[in-house]
Amino acid sequence: MIRGIRLEEPERFEYVELDDPTSPPEGYAQVRTHLMGICGSDVSGFLGKMPFFRYPRVPGHELGVEVLEVGPGVDNIAPGDRCSIEPYMNCGRCFACRRGNGNCCENLEVIGVMADGGLRERFNVRADKLHPSKLLSYEQLALVETLAIGCHAVDRGECKEGEHVLVIGAGPIGLATLEFVRLTGAKITVMDLVQSRLDFCKERYGVENTILFTGDESDLEHALEITGGDKFAIAIDATGNHKSMSGALQFVAHTGTLVYVGITNGEVSFPHPAMHRPEMNLKGSRNALPRDFTRIIKLIEVGTIDTGPWITHRTTFDRFRDDFPAYTRPETGVIKAMVEVQT
Structure with a gap:
């Protein structure tokens, strides 16, 4: 038996014993979880606000893992490799997959959300979803998936050098988005409810x-002042808050683009002219692509991205259940919490 932690229902984690994984079958590898990053999806799942979450569930999809054993036909990794996991288990057959967009597969199962994830000692996973690095630490590898979400959102927005880009929400996904907006050379504005996040x-x-979002007319006035009266060429909403997502259109310039990367259970609504009048592009951004993981690992390896300042809180496997509720409260100052699953 191995140790694991399972979210039985909203707001109830339990320590559990799970069956040992079998020897990995063809195309799979067995991995040991060293570090797990706590994501907004984990928080939303805990609070019962994540639309894709299925209970009961072993969470954990931001992972730094060690390869223990590989099954037949696996040649992209070897035992001892340190890897990040691309947690999107796509079918390879549906319309989206056939177009190369496995990130939004019609039959997608994301480990830690729809299928059991990495908050356990060992498990088997598809080897093609493992991205190795000889240089990165397990902590750095556990942050690759978060960064990939932001990378894909910026690609969806098609941000360009010199354009005004608004990032709404400065939590982990907003910061991941910010990392990649800055690489485009765009002029960045960040909006959030929490001053400490803006200070960061x-x-x-x-x-x-x-x-600093107030919800009154001053927010738009400030946006117009920053952009010289134009509003933003691209706005990316990373809040996962349906009220923010409904109101985000007001910040987008005519012919501009709004990207929703945050996820909500709530209803997003707006009067049709708000989108139609400016001939706005309205896009969703879901998960990330394999090339994003490869790119991010290289960017961290060469020092273009420094993940160090992201980690504000740490916990262990044994303290996880007691510490987790604090990570749901922005006033605790959490940006990214890291769980030591295995030393």
Whole structure:
């Protein structure tokens, strides 16, 4: 038997004993979880607000793992390799998969959300979903998936050098988005409800323009002042809050683009002219692509991306259940919490 932690229902984690994984079959590998990052999806699942979450579930999809054993036909990794996991288990057959978009497969199962994830000692996983690095630590590898979400969202927005881009929400997904907006050379503005998060963006990333969201007309006035009256060419909403997502259209310039990367159970609504009048592009961004993982690992390896400042909280497997509720509260100052599953 192996140890694991399972979310039985919203707001109830239990320590459980699970069956030992079998020897990996063809195309699979057995991995040991060393570190797990706590994601907004984990928080939403705990609070019962994640639309894709299935209970009971072993969470964990931001993972730094060690390869223990490989099954027949596996040649992209070897025992002892340190890897990040691409947690999107796509079917390879549906319309989206045939077009190369396995990130939004019609039959998608994301480990830690729809299928059991990495908050356990060992498990088997498809070998093609493992991305190795000889240089990165398990902690750095556990952050690759978060960064990939932001990378894909920025690609969906098609951000360009010199354009005004608004990132709404400065939590982990918003910060991941910010990392890749800055690589495009765009002019960045970040908006959030929490001043400490905006301060982090200024101090860590040198973001000149921030908007402390108030929900009144001053937010739009501030946006117009920053953009010289144009509004934003691209706005990316990373809040997962249906009210924010409904109101985000007001910040987008005519012919601009709004990308939803946050996920909500709530209803997103707006009057049709708000989108039609400016001939706005409205896009969803879901998960990420294999090339995003490869790109991010290289960017961290060469120092273009520094993951160090992201980690604000740490816990262990044994303390996880007691510590987790605090990570759901922004006032605790959490940006990214890391769980030591295996030393």
